[in-house]
Amino acid sequence: MKIKFGINGSTLKIIAVLTMLIDHIGAVILNNLLHFSNGIQIHDSIFWGYQICRAIGRSAFPIFCFLLVEGFLHTHNVKKYAERLLLFAFISEIPFDLAVSRTICDMESQNVFFTLFIGLLVLIGFRTLEQRVAGRILTMGYIIILLLGIVVSILLYTDYSLFGIVSIAVLYLYRNCKQQQIFIGACSFLWEPFALLGFIPIAFYNHERGIKLKYFFYFFYPVHLLILYGISIYI
Template identity: 45%
Template sequence: MTKALKRPSISGSTLKIFAIITMMIDHTGAAVIGPLRYSSPEGMRQFFTALYPVTRAIGRLAFPIFCFLLVEGFIHTRSTVKYALRLFIFALISELPFDFALADRLFSWHHQNVYFTLLIGLLVMMGVTYFEQRPAKNAPQRWFFLLMEALILAGGLYLAQRMYTDYGFKGVFLIEVLYFLRFDRRLQSVFGAIAISWENWAPLSFILVWFYNGTRGKQMKYFFYWFYPVHLIVLGFFKLAITGQFRL
């Protein structure tokens, strides 16, 4: 008898490593490769011009995985309040590095880092869950709870767009889709891919999500949190060396 092929499985830490590598490639393209298209010697400009869209395309794979892992973290965390506080702290820590690397200045109101998007998505899940878990005593109360959930969902979309967070309301919408389909990986993968289909290549990340085995894998929690601002600082200095442009 031939042995049945074992389905590949991917742990949470493996997904995170894949996400941060593709994210770093994306940010390297935006912060370093992009400027090199114009400031490099004539013979190299064509190379960097061709390389730039490749780095940005690879980077599209990162965000859906971060959204999926956010939902998984929300489901399994012991304290959603502490989880939200960590995201908020690192959103603040990361804002200056984010602007330094990607906006040519130390602070910009026009684009906030992805931690804010994830934080809004987490707050939406917390709010919706609060009303989902409250027993409705009668039909009017049940309709009131449904109305509150709808307002929370809409409020999260509005807040993300109003704050100009990375991926805006579309990013929070993806988190909401993954949250409501959290008990069915197949539906998560299919409708998650549809929800992010406006970003070229991003739906492919749900191939990896499909093979997620539900385990956390190697624990490097604060490494993943700190990687985001630290790699942006490094890229910011590379960009500064290339362009020489910086404003407060």
């Protein structure tokens, strides 16, 4: 079997997970150390380490948004896909709150699985419309569904909130032209300049699945948050 040049889906997922891990090391561990560091030099070193980790980590979310769109386009059962996202959104909420807010329950901040779940519902709405209407009615339908997704993300205080929903929608709507998808997708992340780096590996995506990592991210997300929280408490 001939292997296409570029980056396959599993490699993209690994890149996203690693950059997310670096981001969370900064957000959970180094951010905690900043509050307890003694001495100017120590504080400055931790501060710059924190800034570098957060900058590297910004590239993770656009890759996850892209992978969500790809998953939606190629899944054989979108209902089960949505159910998995929602299940792990609830499973991940306590680890997320502990790591980010140091409380078991923080209603003012919900983990990224909720963002991805709402984004998937928006895509389901888009596809349903596409099968029934066209022209101006389709455009108006896109806008209404997108606005509903944005409102829900804002009300739930999901990670990345409305920016995440808009980016997922954009990556889907321009799926048929890779150049436009990358350009418009990158434009939707101009509010977070370092996130634009995530579109470099996306540009090299070769549409191959790679090794099977179906549940890797689902379990990695809550587990690594708990581990980082534990480390931050210990140090």
